[in-house]
Amino acid sequence: MKYDDFKKMIDNIASDISKLQLGEKQTFKRKIEANEISGIIDVSLDLPEKIPPRIKNNHPMIKDYRYWILKLDRHYKSKAMRINQLNVAALKIYAKLCDCLEIYLNDDGTTVARLVSKLRRETVNFDLYYTIYLIAETQVLNFYNPLSKKSAEKSYKIIEHYIDHKARVLLENKANELQKHLKPADKQTREYFNLTNNNQVSLWWDPKGNLRRKYKFSKDEQIAIDQISKRSNVLWNNKKVFNLLMDLYLSTLKELFDCKQIDTKKLIKIIKPYKQSKDILDAILIISENNLRKKFSFYGKISIQKSLSLLEEKENREILSFIENYQYDYLKNMDSKMVDDIYRDYFKNNPNKLKDFLKYFLDLSIDSKIDIIKEYERYDNFEKILNELERKGQKEDKIIGLYYIYKNNVNKNNHDKYLLEIIDKSNYDQFLKIVKEKELTRDVINQIISLQKKAPKKIKIDNKKIDISRKNLNKTVSLVNDFFDQEDTIDIEDNNEDIVQVNDESYNNILKKILCNDYMSTDEMEKLAKNKGLTLNTFIGNINESLYDYIGDQTLVIEDDKIIIDEFYIDMIKEYVNGSKN
Numbered sequence: 001m002k003y004d005d006f007k008k009m010i011d012n013i014a015s016d017i018s019k020l021q022l023g024e025k026q027t028f029k030r031k032i033e034a035n036e037i038s039g040i041i042d043v044s045l046d047l048p049e050k051i052p053p054r055i056k057n058n059h060p061m062i063k064d065y066r067y068w069i070l071k072l073d074r075h076y077k078s079k080a081m082r083i084n085q086l087n088v089a090a091l092k093i094y095a096k097l098c099d100c101l102e103i104y105l106n107d108d109g110t111t112v113a114r115l116v117s118k119l120r121r122e123t124v125n126f127d128l129y130y131t132i133y134l135i136a137e138t139q140v141l142n143f144y145n146p147l148s149k150k151s152a153e154k155s156y157k158i159i160e161h162y163i164d165h166k167a168r169v170l171l172e173n174k175a176n177e178l179q180k181h182l183k184p185a186d187k188q189t190r191e192y193f194n195l196t197n198n199n200q201v202s203l204w205w206d207p208k209g210n211l212r213r214k215y216k217f218s219k220d221e222q223i224a225i226d227q228i229s230k231r232s233n234v235l236w237n238n239k240k241v242f243n244l245l246m247d248l249y250l251s252t253l254k255e256l257f258d259c260k261q262i263d264t265k266k267l268i269k270i271i272k273p274y275k276q277s278k279d280i281l282d283a284i285l286i287i288s289e290n291n292l293r294k295k296f297s298f299y300g301k302i303s304i305q306k307s308l309s310l311l312e313e314k315e316n317r318e319i320l321s322f323i324e325n326y327q328y329d330y331l332k333n334m335d336s337k338m339v340d341d342i343y344r345d346y347f348k349n350n351p352n353k354l355k356d357f358l359k360y361f362l363d364l365s366i367d368s369k370i371d372i373i374k375e376y377e378r379y380d381n382f383e384k385i386l387n388e389l390e391r392k393g394q395k396e397d398k399i400i401g402l403y404y405i406y407k408n409n410v411n412k413n414n415h416d417k418y419l420l421e422i423i424d425k426s427n428y429d430q431f432l433k434i435v436k437e438k439e440l441t442r443d444v445i446n447q448i449i450s451l452q453k454k455a456p457k458k459i460k461i462d463n464k465k466i467d468i469s470r471k472n473l474n475k476t477v478s479l480v481n482d483f484f485d486q487e488d489t490i491d492i493e494d495n496n497e498d499i500v501q502v503n504d505e506s507y508n509n510i511l512k513k514i515l516c517n518d519y520m521s522t523d524e525m526e527k528l529a530k531n532k533g534l535t536l537n538t539f540i541g542n543i544n545e546s547l548y549d550y551i552g553d554q555t556l557v558i559e560d561d562k563i564i565i566d567e568f569y570i571d572m573i574k575e576y577v578n579g580s581k582n
Contacts, residue, residue, distance in 0.1 A: 063102060068095040071113075072129045078137060085189045086140055093136035093178045100174045101132065104167055119162060128162075131155045135171065139179045145193050147201045147223055204230055205246055215254040224268045225253065227278040228285055235289065235299055240342050249288040252326055253281075262318050280316065283307035284323060291327050295334070298346055298356040340372070351381055358388055366396055366442055373400055374440075383410055390418050398422060399448050406435045416568075423451035425572045426550065507543050511577050515570070519562040550576055 069091060081087045102112050116128050138152040152175070160168040185195060194202045200209025203226055212222060236242050257264050270277050286307040293299040311320035343360050347353060361369060376382055382404075389401030402419050405411050423431055431451055438444050510528065514520050522536065529539035540556050540563065547555045551569050565573050 063099070065092070065095045068098040068129070071098075072133055073127060074133065075127070075130055078141070080141055080145075080192065081137070083188055083192050085183070085186050086144060086192075089182055090133070090137045090140045093139055093175065094133045096178055097132050097136055097171055097174060098129070100170060101163075101167065104170055105163075115163070124162065126158060128158075131158050132171070135175055139175050140182065143179050143182050144185050144189055145201065146195075146199065147219065147226070149219070149223065206250070211246060211250050215250055217250075217254065217257075220268050221253075221257055224270060224277055225250070225281060227270070228281050229278075231285075231289075233302075235293065238342075238346075240338075240345065241292070241296065244338070244342070245289055245292050248292055248327065248330055249285055251330065252284065252288060252323055255326055256319065256322055259322065262322060264319075279310060280319070283310045284319075287311070287320075287323060288327065291331060295331050295339070296342065296346075297359040298343075298350070298353060336368070340368070344372070344375070347376075351379055354381070354384060354388055357385065358392060361389075362393060362397060366445065369397070369400060370440055370442065370445075373404070377404065383408075386410075390415070395422060395449065396445055399445050400440065403435055403440050403444075403448070406432060423448065424454045425569075426454050427451035429553070507546055508577055510543065511565070511573055514556075514563065514565055515574060515577065519564045522558065522561045522563060525563050547573075547576070 072091075072094065081090060098112060105111055105115060112128065119126075119128065132155070135152040135155045138150045138155075141150050142148045156168050156172060159171060185193070185199070189195075196202050196207070196209040198209050198213050200206075200212055202209065203222075205225070205228065206212050217225065235245065253267075256262065257267075267277055267280055283306075286302070286304055290302055290304045293301065308320075310316065311323075347357050350356075361372065364372065373385075376385060379385075386401040386405050389397045390405070393401065398418065399422060402411075402415065402422070405415055406419075419431065420428075431448060434444060434447060510520065510525075525539065526536045529536050532539060534542070540558070544554050544556055551572060553566070553569065555565055555569055555573060556563055557566055
């Protein structure tokens with residue numbers, strides 16, 4: 001019979017006595033219903049009993065697993081114990097702990113059952129079997145749930161108080177030893193605790209547990225971090241950037257927790273209902289997000305004033321200073337390939353965000369610019385990107401833009417204007433040749449930059465005309481020699497350069513006149529051609545040929561009975577004429 005049964009019977013007797021005192025007639029009949037009896041009265045416990053000898057394996061006789069299970073009345077059953085593996089493991093550890101305590105008490109001439117009866121007679125209001133079970137349940141839950149913070153300290157204190165300290169230590173050591181031999185979590189247990197492949201509880205800020213394994217947070221640190229508030233915005237919706245944010249945040253916390261110069265206990269210690277730990281951890285997260293947004297120009301700013309105010313308080317200033325220094329170095333040394341991947345994913349999904357692209361592109365190294373621009377060549381807005389580079393970039397950026405504009409034959413008159421700000425007019429054809437024949441590299445960019453210097457002037461020598469001039473000169477010399485005496489012979493130096501210069505000077509005079517009047521009539525040019533014994537077209541062709549190495553194109557053209565200089569080469573001809581005598 002249980003204690004409650006006796007209590008109920010005594011309460012009924014007391015009630016009857018009260019009625020008698022009030023003058024009510026009452027017949028004393030006490031009947032105990034058989035179905036109300038849930039226990040057995042063990043009268044033998046009041047008599048001396050000899051403890052049976054122990055068998056050789058140190059296990060008590062008779063009392064096996066089933067015996068201890070029948071003794072257990074679980075007043076409260078944890079929800080986790082609905083999982084078969086957890087329930088079985090807890091009961092097995094409980095039975096083995098009872099065995100351990102039984103052996104210990106046998107050495108003192110008693111048993112667990114006698115001790116329980118003695119405590120009940122002394123009206124001690126606790127169940128020793130359930131107390132031992134709670135130790136077993138705690139060991140199981142703490143083993144399978146990495147974030148469990150259950151403590152069996154209360155149970156151990158009861159053992160120590162009503163038995164002795166040695167019994168407490170014995171059960172503690174045995175419980176820890178049994179915990180080591182628990183089987184790995186099965187499918188049902190893993191699903192219940194939402195465990196990852198590396199046996200971490202899957203949390204929204206680290207669903208696979210990789211970051212916690214990477215930074216080796218303690219259980220208390222993990223529980224503290226799990227207080228942080230989940231946010232929702234475009235950055236958090238980008239999986240790659242979110243993962244990067246969590247790595248930045250958690251690596252910052254790990255370094256902060258490990259810093260001996262800063263007291264971080266208030267970040268880990270959770271005292272409900274106070275939220276000091278949560279508020280500081282949330283503030284660090286918001287500041288981390290803001291710092292990461294600065295790295296990716298396509299994300300806007302967020303409000304951090306409240307977070308800053310909290311960390312700027314006197315007791316938190318060291319934490320704020322640490323965060324600023326650590327995250328500056330982290331972001332500065334961030335893997336460039338990972339940053340590029342995030343930018344490229346963004347621009348792939350948002351091809352019209354030219355402003356964001358330019359801001360990113362202009363901060364890259366030359367080699368990175370060359371690589372990324374090649375990938376964008378297949379994009380529909382590639383020409384827009386090139387035009388923006390041409391207008392807003394530095395010299396190297398302009399060259400990259402102009403290179404692809406001319407290579408893809410989408411150049412217009414205004415592009416020539418931008419090009420001639422970088423190279424000299426005399427090198428225009430050389431630039432086109434480079435674009436046509438070479439792929440864009442750092443060396444090619446340097447080669448185009450070198451085209452800003454004027455090309456050296458070349459004079460084309462007409463060898464046929466020189467031969468004719470030599471023959472005419474020889475005839476003249478012969479006639480003069482016949483006319484004069486040998487003593488008066490005139491020595492004429494055979495100087496090819498003078499002959500060439502005569503032709504050059506005559507062409508220069510024609511060019512000067514055209515520059516002065518904007519044109520020369522075909523009639524006037526034809527007369528000059530006849531004086532040379534040439535047709536108009538041949539004469540103009542000779543002039544153009546003499547200028548080709550300098551201009552690289554046809555200079556004089558016939559338009560409406562006028563001979564004009566192509567408007568694109570007027571400035572170059574002015575330079576040629578003015579410098580031809582040098």
